Amino acid sequence: MLDQSKDVNERRRPSLAVFKFASCDGCQLSILNLEEDLLAVGQALDIAYFPEASSDMKPGPYDIALVEGSITTAEDAHRILSVRKQANVLITIGACATAGGIQALRNWADVEAFKRTVYPSPEYIQSLSTSTPISEHVHVDFELWGCPIDKGQLLRIVTDLVAGVQPRLPADSVCLECKRRGNVCVLVARGIPCLGPVTRTGCGAICPSMGRDCYGCFGPSEGARKGPGLPPNTASLAKHFHGELQLIPVEVMRRFRGINGYVLPFRAESDLWESKT
Amino acid sequence: MPEKTAQTRTIAVDMVARVEGEGALRVTVKDETVQDVELRIFEPPRFFEAFLRGRHYEEVPDIVARICGICPIAYQMSAVHALEQIFGLRVEGALRDLRRLIYCGEWIESHALHVYLLQAPDFLGYDSAIAMAKDHAAVVPRGLRLKKAGNAIMTLLGGRSVHPVSVKVGGFSRVPLRRELEGLKDELLWARDAAVDTVRWVADFEYPDFAPDYNYVALRHPDEYPLNEGQIVASTVLQISATEFEQHFVEHQVAYSNALHCTVQGSPYLVGPLARLNLNHDHLTPLAKQVLTDRRIALPLRNPFHGIIARSVEILYALEESLRLIERYETPPLAALPVAVRSGTGMACTEAPRGILYHRYEVDGDGVVRDAKIVPPTSQNQFRIEQDLRLFMPRLLHLPDKEAALACERVIRCYDPCISCATHFLNLDIRRESST
Ligand code: SF4
Ligand code: SF4
Numbered sequence: 001m002l003d004q005s006k007d008v009n010e011r012r013r014p015s016l017a018v019f020k021f022a023s024c025d026g027c028q029l030s031i032l033n034l035e036e037d038l039l040a041v042g043q044a045l046d047i048a049y050f051p052e053a054s055s056d057m058k059p060g061p062y063d064i065a066l067v068e069g070s071i072t073t074a075e076d077a078h079r080i081l082s083v084r085k086q087a088n089v090l091i092t093i094g095a096c097a098t099a100g101g102i103q104a105l106r107n108w109a110d111v112e113a114f115k116r117t118v119y120p121s122p123e124y125i126q127s128l129s130t131s132t133p134i135s136e137h138v139h140v141d142f143e144l145w146g147c148p149i150d151k152g153q154l155l156r157i158v159t160d161l162v163a164g165v166q167p168r169l170p171a172d173s174v175c176l177e178c179k180r181r182g183n184v185c186v187l188v189a190r191g192i193p194c195l196g197p198v199t200r201t202g203c204g205a206i207c208p209s210m211g212r213d214c215y216g217c218f219g220p221s222e223g224a225r226k227g228p229g230l231p232p233n234t235a236s237l238a239k240h241f242h243g244e245l246q247l248i249p250v251e252v253m254r255r256f257r258g259i260n261g262y263v264l265p266f267r268a269e270s271d272l273w274e275s276k277t
Numbered sequence: 278m279p280e281k282t283a284q285t286r287t288i289a290v291d292m293v294a295r296v297e298g299e300g301a302l303r304v305t306v307k308d309e310t311v312q313d314v315e316l317r318i319f320e321p322p323r324f325f326e327a328f329l330r331g332r333h334y335e336e337v338p339d340i341v342a343r344i345c346g347i348c349p350i351a352y353q354m355s356a357v358h359a360l361e362q363i364f365g366l367r368v369e370g371a372l373r374d375l376r377r378l379i380y381c382g383e384w385i386e387s388h389a390l391h392v393y394l395l396q397a398p399d400f401l402g403y404d405s406a407i408a409m410a411k412d413h414a415a416v417v418p419r420g421l422r423l424k425k426a427g428n429a430i431m432t433l434l435g436g437r438s439v440h441p442v443s444v445k446v447g448g449f450s451r452v453p454l455r456r457e458l459e460g461l462k463d464e465l466l467w468a469r470d471a472a473v474d475t476v477r478w479v480a481d482f483e484y485p486d487f488a489p490d491y492n493y494v495a496l497r498h499p500d501e502y503p504l505n506e507g508q509i510v511a512s513t514v515l516q517i518s519a520t521e522f523e524q525h526f527v528e529h530q531v532a533y534s535n536a537l538h539c540t541v542q543g544s545p546y547l548v549g550p551l552a553r554l555n556l557n558h559d560h561l562t563p564l565a566k567q568v569l570t571d572r573r574i575a576l577p578l579r580n581p582f583h584g585i586i587a588r589s590v591e592i593l594y595a596l597e598e599s600l601r602l603i604e605r606y607e608t609p610p611l612a613a614l615p616v617a618v619r620s621g622t623g624m625a626c627t628e629a630p631r632g633i634l635y636h637r638y639e640v641d642g643d644g645v646v647r648d649a650k651i652v653p654p655t656s657q658n659q660f661r662i663e664q665d666l667r668l669f670m671p672r673l674l675h676l677p678d679k680e681a682a683l684a685c686e687r688v689i690r691c692y693d694p695c696i697s698c699a700t701h702f703l704n705l706d707i708r709r710e711s712s713t
Contacts, residue, residue: 022323025695026346026439032394033428033438035421042407053394054405055686072323102343105328113327148346148439206436210443211451211612215339217440254332259343 014063014162016041017049019083021069021076022103022131026148027094028052028068034151041155044162060086064161066154070096070103070131077128077137084138089161092134093154095147095259099219102147104131104262131262142167147217147259150202170201173221173232174214177205186213193241193255198232198265219260231265238269249276302685304670311670314663315531316689329649334360334446334618334640341636342440344651347390347695350383350431351629352651353444354505355636360446362623363640364616371609372448373505378602379434379441380504380627381595385427385468386438387630388550388588388595391693392475393420396585399687400482416478419471423592426468429461430599448613458603465600472593473568479585480572488579489668491661492544493552496628502560502594503553505627510556511541519626522635528652538660539652545660548632549692550587551578562597565590581665581691588693618644629654631695655694662692 018028032053034041041047048058065087071077084090092098100107111129134140144153153169160167174196178185186208187194194213196205200221207214223230234256241247241255256270305312325344332340341356342349354376361368368376393416394406403409410417428438433453435441443450494515496507509517509525517525528537540546555577558566569576569590578587624637632654639648669688673681 024343024346026343026349029346029390029439032390033424035425036418038421039407039410039417042410047405047407050405054407055398056404056408102328102340103323106324109328111324115324147343148437203437207442207450209451210436212442212445215336251333254336258336258339 013044013046015046015048015058015061016158017060017062017065017087018047018052019049019065019067019069020052021067021080021097021134022072023069023094023096023101025052025068027096027146030093030148030151030154031066034155037155041158045158061088062086063088064158065090066093067091067097067134068093070101070133071137072103072128072131074128080134080137089141090134090138091142091144091157092140093144093149095145095217095219096131097134098143098145098263099260100131100133100262102259102261105257106131107262108257133262142169144169145200145219145260146202150204153202171222171228172201173197174199174201174203174205174208174218177201177203178208181205181209183208186211191245193245193247193251195237195255197237198234215258216256216266217259219263220265234265234269238273242273249273253277302666302689304666304685306670306674309674311667311674314666314670316659316663316666326649326651329638329646332646334638334644334646337638337646338444338446339440339442341651344653345695346439347387348383348629348631349440350380350435350444351627351634352636353441354380354627355625355629355634355651356638357444357446358505358625358627359623359636359638360640362625363621363638364446364619366447366614366616368448368614371607372452372612372614374602374606375434375449375452376444377504378599379431379444381599381602382427382430382434382438384504384595384630385592385599386424386431387427388592389420389424389427391630392479392585392588392592393417393424395693396690397479399690400479400585419474423468423471423475426464426596429464433457433461445613447616448609448611450612452609452612455606455608458606462600462603465596465603469564469593469596469600472589472596473564476565476568476586476589476593477572479589480574482585484580484582486580487582487669489581489665491552491579492541492546493555493577494541494546494548494633494657495553495556496626496633497556498560500560502557502598503628507628509626509633511546512556513542515541519624519635522624522626522652523637523650526635526652526657528656537652537656539657540660545664546657547661548654548657549584550591550630550632551581551584552632553628554578554587554590561590561594564597565593568593581688584691584693618642631655631693632657653695655692658692658694662689662694 048062051057065083071080095101107130157167178196183205186192192213195216196214198221199214199216200218202218221232222228223232238252241252253270253273256266260266261270301317303315337356338353341352344352398405398409401409406417431438431441435443492511492513494511496503497510498507526539526541528539530537558576620640620642622639626633626635634654635652637650638646640646666685666688673684
């Protein structure tokens with residue numbers, strides 16, 4: 001929580017910093033996509049550090065730090081420690097920062113071979129063999145899921161923090177969102193292997209609304225039956241993909257090993273099906 | 278090696294701001310002569326080409342979108358075109374129009390971001406658009422609303438503007454109804470007028486007098502301003518199809534950068550809005566041509582700082598083109614053509630906001646990707662940016678280090694480099710050496 005001790009009129013504007021690690025910039029762009037609200041955010045908060053948008057880079061400490069991107073180099077593993085020291089509240093934004101991102105596909109591969117695929121002189125390339133989420137390196141206060149994040153959720157969490165309200169974000173599945181929107185279920189009606197039943201809500205069920213399967217870009221939902229904080233039932237969905245929809249094991253494995261492949265429930269499911277291939 | 282003396286100076290800027298990605302610049306100056314210019318791209322490599330291997334072709338558009346949050350459509354379009362080449366599919370009619378329309382949305386969004394939020398503060402003397410908004414209360418909201426108009430097109434067709442979800446091999450997962458597209462019209466008409474004002478606004482900026490000799494490279498299509506298709510042409514003699522790209526364009530690795538340098542016929546070249554406009558202005562709309570004439574903007578534009586003009590003209594073009602495409606739209610019977618999977622290799626090049634983007638895929642009989650190659654526009658421009666800095670540096674040498682560094686950043690920003698694409702912080706390091 002931000003320091004709310006002083007009288008509203010005396011309170012200084014909270015400062016915001018935005019840091020980037022390995023990522024596509026999509027989550028930072030979601031901040032710039034706040035459009036009209038961006039100017040309002042610029043008034044409510046002191047945007048102290050946001051190199052993508054401003055050359056004025058003020059030193060910390062910062063009240064709120066948003067972190068995009070995952071840790072893929074030794075230098076970045078070091079840099080995140082100093083970001084943490086400068087931040088009162090640290091929020092990861094997006095699949096990269098929260099789960100390792102799509103670049104965590106390297107965690108199953110031989111990165112030296114990857115380097116040889118892309119670079120003629122792989123020895124020049126400094127890179128760790130893994131892509132890891134921020135929470136594997138430092139304490140994280142809040143996580144915003146999504147690839148990219150939903151700008152409405154971002155605005156909500158920042159507003160809550162500034163207002164001194166404990167932020168709460170929904171964690172149930174995309175399916176519920178789909179029902180609320182009145183979508184026809186692509187899994188049941190069309191037999192398409194949709195990850196909606198095990199994926200966290202937040203996007204507004206974009207994919208089923210566009211006539212296709214959810215591919216899990218908001219990461220695992222929390223298990224509805226089992227209780228908050230517990231993993232969703234990936235095993236039952238995977239069995240359905242294999243048994244009813246006739247996906248072969250490697251196809252089931254690929255379903256779970258995507259944008260959020262490295263986060264535990266999805267990782268475990270994909271590893272299991274890999275072992276059956 | 279010359280000995281470093283007391284006159285040796287090192288200037289460092291931790292990060293060049295308002296670019297997408299992380300890079301650094303090192304300039305070595307000896308006896309007031311520029312020795313070396315190294316643009317170092319530190320953005321950690323993300324190995325997309327490697328992990329596309331073993332994935333099914335249907336997953337490719339979702340994966341390659343993540344290379345860049347600013348231009349995901351460009352990646353999706355080059356990918357689906359290359360894959361369709363393998364499967365012998367040609368997407369025509371309303372589906373082709375919709376692809377053009379969503380690409381226009383991306384150009385509008387990406388260009389408006391660069392013109393208003395990233396580059397204009399350089400000309401008007403601010404650190405950011407938010408700081409600029411205090412004195413230019415009408416202008417910044419105009420830019421934000423223009424950007425939003427581009428995002429509205431992407432969101433309608435793609436479900437969202439960052440990493441749209443509907444693009445697939447053969448077409449889309451869902452196509453809009455005519456009345457949905459018509460719902461965009463009023464905002465696009467407003468945006469068209471705002472785009473005319475944008476061209477007029479940027480045309481009046483003060484530009485440094487600088488005109489290097491460029492080899493422009495862009496797509497060229499017989500009937501239209503290029504987006505998804507065309508031959509690759511250059512100001513030097515060159516006219517090839519995307520399938521011949523790798524025979525003419527060669528990537529080299531340099532020790533100081535995570536992005537590869539690309540050359541054509543052994544030399545650096547320029548891709549992006551300036552190249553596109555210079556090679557294709559005959560396909561602009563009458564209104565866009567008229568605005569250029571009114572402002573006495575003569576083509577070709579040779580000054581890299583005029584990139585902001587080219588980008589503004591392209592925003593106008595993309596809005597007019599969007600309105601035209603919406604006008605003639607009839608909802609197609611199928612959202613996507615059926616795909617008959619077969620093995621093979623396919624190559625395609627499309628015009629990303631920052632220039633030509635080449636993809637090659639090899640897939641097997643099950644539709645699984647066996648090999649992939651991607652050449653993004655920023656890595657193609659990287660060598661050219663270094664050349665420009667080399668040419669521009671001499672006029673900066675009298676400046677104190679910090680100001681020289683800021684001026685270099687401005688030159689780099691002209692290119693709207695997307696360093697996330699090329700493999701993000703720009704460190705500027707100027708070394709001044711003297712042999713005396
Ligand atoms: S989470 Fe997705 S959108 Fe966000 S930076 Fe990573 S790749 Fe981009
Ligand atoms: S439906 Fe799934 S994949 Fe699609 S945007 Fe939502 S969470 Fe992401």
